[in-house]
Amino acid sequence: MTEPLTAREYRDLLSDALRDAAEADTRRPTAHTLFMPDSHRTALYVDNTVVQGGRGVGKTFWYRSLLDGDLRAFAADEYRIARLRRLNVAPGHGLDMNSARYPGQFILRSLIEAGTPPYEIWYAVLLAALGQPELRAQPDWSDKVAWVRTNADAAQRTIEQADQQAHHENTVHLLLFDALEHLHGDREQADRLVAGILQLALQMRFGTRNIRFKVFIRPDMFDGAKHHFPDASKLSGNAARLEWSQTDLFGLLFHCMGNENDAEGASARFRRLTGGWESDADGLRHVPPMALRNEERAQTELFEQIADPYMGANFRKGRPYTWLPNHLMDGRQQVSPRSFLHALSTAADATRSERPSHDRALHHEAIRKGVQAASEVRVYEVSEDTPWVKLAIEPLSGCQVPIEEATVTGIWKEQGLPEALRAESARYAQSDGPEHVRTGPRHPDDLPRLIEELIDLGVMRRRSDLRLDLPDVYRIAFRVGRRGGVPMSAG
16 A cells, blocks of 8 residues: 655655746646646647637647647647647747747847838748748848749749648648747737738638648737738637636646656655556656546545645635635636646745644645745736836735726826836837847827726736726735735735
8 A cells, every 4th residue: 555645745746846837938848747638629729720828828838849749649649639640840930049940039120120021921931841942042031031022933832832742641731839929029010920920820721721820829919910910800710728727727736746757756656646647658648537637526635635724724714725726817817827836836845944844735824925926926927028017017006906997097197107118118129139029018108998908918807896906916916905815925
């Protein structure tokens, strides 16, 4: 019989399994880290062009997983999508510096400043991915785009021949796009670049049988592109969303715990204790049983062996299984798995340092500190992607939510927010640093529309009484108060 894990062993396993939780975009996915929520299946359908998701929900993870043949094979088996085994996959844009495959930030800016239509840029990227020899022989992207413009017939023949050959071979050419928030510092230009991708994607979707795009994109950027390419709405019908239910989040947690390469074998013992895991022939990947992936009751019972059963003295304070995701939700009722895992990692460390003899791996006060830490990380992430959000919310520090919209716009006017937003936008647009390429608000002078943009991003939400609210995952780090809410600092 397998000995149960002690609180200390569970705590150490959590720390080991979640130590890199906040670095998901910089880590390459592996067989160990490949967790496949049932709800993400449609995102991998080859014909689903648009995959929408906010920061930290798995866009880059799936982008990189689809570029890896071994991981595609795992996904083909688990999701039962045989077509994933018959793909020729290439990157169309991403975080990696890969100028042979697609133009980077400096090059894109240069091409746009020279008046190059975005559609022509992405057409050249597609032709390069299909191996057009004359185009690939051109040394620079400006030369590649010029070749496309002056060799329209040859370019179209390349598309047609590649499509015919792929159909004959029963394969699909799939071009992947990610990290679109890094395309250009000016929001208008970023929207135009995204519209160019979607325009070409739509053309391939309906004009070829075996050439497809898959575009991982934030919802607000997809909506912005529609202003420049109205037909983008035709891609909405088969668009997928990367969303995480409560059971998905805990399924991910248990997957991480069962796939940790720990020296003391706690992960293997955890698998034996819970039972029902499936492992591949090489032992590279262990899949949790269905109950631990999808069943709330089984997940609750296991998590209450790891964490305190209540968030205080009794059930009136809430149960950690529901309390934790509820306090990490954004305004769209979505939880970033990165925030969720970071909160748990912090809770394990806090329990170890402050209550090492506690009879559970996670003390309820440590879980509260985990939410505070996750809030800090979430605000950092949104400030990195959209620096204007920080400019808009920081003036509300010290206020209490819910709050009247007129009060918010009054504070913004008093503190000169529109002027600050215009200055910030100009600073990023003129920057020579690729790390500064970010998107700004579309309407810095229109404060009601600014509120709508914040709602679209999930940073704010409007209550039924029309007052504005900030979800805890943003409210805490921005030091906005709420009566009876999670404290704004660890204290």
